[in-house]
């Protein structure tokens with residue numbers, strides 16, 4: 194599937210890591226790990242800046258992450274007006290950090306830096322695929 | 334101490350909501366002021382560097398248009414772009430052209446006419462100044478990124494929304510004195526705290542205003558500078574660095590590593606330390622950015638920037654006055670013109686020509702100019 198399917202609004206159609214979207218379809222969030230030197234990358238990459246190799250393997254993002262920081266956005270850039278308010282977040286999964294949105298099931302007053310979150314793949318009403326971060330005990 | 338390249342002329346338009354003329358005419362204003370200030374003729378300028386963020390420009394390759402209108406043909410000209418740090422990247426490149434002996438005198442011209450886009454369009458373009466594959470699809474914009482830095486600083490060091498308000502209150506006090514500033518009203522802490530939230534914890538007054546404006550700096554080698562100028566201001570130190578565009582590549586959000594690296598290089602080149610700086614212009618596109626700069630530039634230990642702020646040490650009369658021209662917050666932030674305007678402020682300070690904003694006896698000044706959310710950083714140390 195093409196990479197234009199990723200996100201609320203995609204700016205990129207062609208990429209060598211479009212397999213990321215196929216994995217979202219399966220409900221899973223993946224990073225890539227370099228087969229040559231072992232470096233792990235999120236966002237996923239087709240090429241390793243460490244050893245200049247291009248042999249990459251897909252690796253699943255762990256289930257447990259910690260919230261590094263967040264912001265609740267009340268004013269959106271062009272194209273996202275219908276989404277406000279939404280919460281952007283950076284989550285640390287140990288070897289990699291992941292940037293995205295918090296799920297609307299996480300209540301505003303319980304959001305705290307350091308809280309435990311897990312990734313959840315979601316299909317948007319228009320068919321676009323994305324992921325968000327939800328509480329560890331979230332049931333789909 | 335390095336006294337090889339000096340700034341001999343500075344100019345800037347007033348920064349305004351909407352400039353009543355074309356880009357070329359706006360640029361002419363800043364250029365004419367700088368050339369007159371230097372006391373040279375355009376013919377003496379060996380090359381022009383045009384600093385602008387092209388996503389705002391309708392004119393493709395604006396260097397050609399600018400050089401023609403300013404009478405700078407047939408000398409070489411080109412565009413430099415580092416988003417908001419474009420202007421000081423211009424200084425860095427001009428310095429190298431002069432030091433390499435390719436040109437004796439170089440003009441660094443910065444501009445942006447942001448009023449041609451709506452605020453949402455402009456945020457969308459700025460949002461695409463972050464990773465378009467992996468961040469922009471979530472609906473990112475500059476305030477949101479800096480808000481995440483602020484939230485991280487709050488969580489680690491106990492910084493509060495009141496601290497951020499103090500930054501804006503200070504900026505507005507000096508902005509009111511600056512006849513080139515777009516925002517000339519004083520605001521109170523209460524006004525700041527009760528304003529609408531843009532991206533939590535940042536509220537309306539935590540964000541700088543888009544503006545139209547142009548700036549121009551004339552740089553010369555030591556021989557020409559001494560011939561031409563009675564008060565040359567020397568470039569004592571330069572530092573520059575880059576960092577991961579995507580936030581996932583940053584080790585921490587409580588500061589900007591890119592500024593720490595650029596500052597270390599600039600201090601080292603100048604043979605100076607943070608204690609030697611008498612006045613500074615830092616990139617306060619958002620209030621939190623000024624606090625981070627205190628710490629990243631070594632004016633305060635990590636987490637202690639708020640002490641400096643609360644004690645009034647960054648006001649005129651304090652230990653290290655910062656952004657006493659109103660900063661980006663009150664002066665306005667026409668992307669490509671900003672770095673040149675920051676440098677102009679420090680040049681006027683070191684010449685003793687800053688009027689009501691003058692820091693008495695300032696001898697060494699520092700400029701910190703950031704591109705994007707800590708993607709690029711330039712630090713420049715200037716001295717008499």
Ligand SMILES: [Zn+2]
Nearest residue numbers: 227230241244
């Ligand atoms: Zn590798």
